[in-house]
Amino acid sequence: MPLVKMSKLLLRARRDGRGCASFSVYSMExxxxxxxxxxxxxxxxxxxxxxxxxxxAPLELMGPMMIAAANNSEIEIAxxxxxxTSFSAIQRALELGFRSVMYDGSLLPFEENVEGSRxxxxxxxxxxxxxxAELGLIGKGEGGGEDHGILYTRADDAEEFVRRxxxxxxxxxxxxxxxxxxxxxxxxxxxxxxIHRRIPDELLVLHGGSGISDADFQRSIKEGITKINIAxxxxxxxxxxxxxxxxxxxxxGRADFYRMSGRIAEEVREVAEHHIRVFNGExx
Numbered sequence: 001m002p003l004v005k006m007s008k009l010l011l012r013a014r015r016d017g018r019g020c021a022s023f024s025v026y027s028m029e030x031x032x033x034x035x036x037x038x039x040x041x042x043x044x045x046x047x048x049x050x051x052x053x054x055x056x057a058p059l060e061l062m063g064p065m066m067i068a069a070a071n072n073s074e075i076e077i078a079x080x081x082x083x084x085t086s087f088s089a090i091q092r093a094l095e096l097g098f099r100s101v102m103y104d105g106s107l108l109p110f111e112e113n114v115e116g117s118r119x120x121x122x123x124x125x126x127x128x129x130x131x132x133a134e135l136g137l138i139g140k141g142e143g144g145g146e147d148h149g150i151l152y153t154r155a156d157d158a159e160e161f162v163r164r165x166x167x168x169x170x171x172x173x174x175x176x177x178x179x180x181x182x183x184x185x186x187x188x189x190x191x192x193x194x195i196h197r198r199i200p201d202e203l204l205v206l207h208g209g210s211g212i213s214d215a216d217f218q219r220s221i222k223e224g225i226t227k228i229n230i231a232x233x234x235x236x237x238x239x240x241x242x243x244x245x246x247x248x249x250x251x252x253g254r255a256d257f258y259r260m261s262g263r264i265a266e267e268v269r270e271v272a273e274h275h276i277r278v279f280n281g282e283x284x
Contacts, residue, residue, distance in 0.1 A: 033265040162202050218278060230275050
């Protein structure tokens with residue numbers, strides 16, 4: 001099925017009272033696992049790749065695989081550039097055929113973030129593509145490194161930002177953060193409700209989904225979140241499956257790369273399928 005725009009999937013999910021999963025994929029195994037989850041559940045979703053991961057998952061290699069997987073699927077799939085911090089990466093992704101890109105100017109002053117996001121929107125419109133931006137701070141960047149802490153998104157700023165930039169989706173900070181949480185996440189649903197009240201038509205995004213409880217996921221969707229990013233949980237699944245397989249090799253002395261690759265894809269499928277069920281509102 002041909003690639004679809006991110007906004008199409010998000011608008012449909014919001015209409016149906018669901019959340020739409022956006023899974024980060026870093027390898028052939030993680031891509032296969034996520035696609036199996038989509039097809040077995042019959043649920044449309046988003047494949048994404050962050051600019052910070054280009055070192056181990058080059059855009060020009062991973063991007064075409066993601067697009068091919070989407071085009072060959074019977075399920076509608078969007079392909080998205082996550083956390084694009086450079087306009088060159090955004091341009092390359094658009095030229096490859098990505099139908100949505102994220103411009104991440106969250107570490108910049110408000111006015112610079114507005115200007116950069118507007119520029120990204122202009123670039124994307126030339127390709128009939130969507131743009132996601134971020135306002136507020138969500139701990140570490142997608143690529144790790146320095147933890148910038150959490151700076152909650154202000155409803156006033158969100159309203160002005162969306163009005164001035166024309167972005168299609170906005171990632172907000174309500175206590176969520178990238179990477180693994182050191183304690184139980186405490187989401188500020190009061191902030192989410194106020195932002196959603198002020199900009200009810202905007203598609204709101206929750207980053208840092210790995211580690212948030214199923215109950216909080218479902219509550220955030222009811223309060224206005226439509227797109228939920230899952231990255232660390234996918235990476236952890238790859239590491240966990242690899243470790244389990246290598247432990248079995250130590251026991252029986254037989255190593256088979258292809259069997260290990262299959263186990264990784266299956267572990268990713270299970271993780272992705274669980275999140276899909278939660279976001280679809282199933283009781284677990």
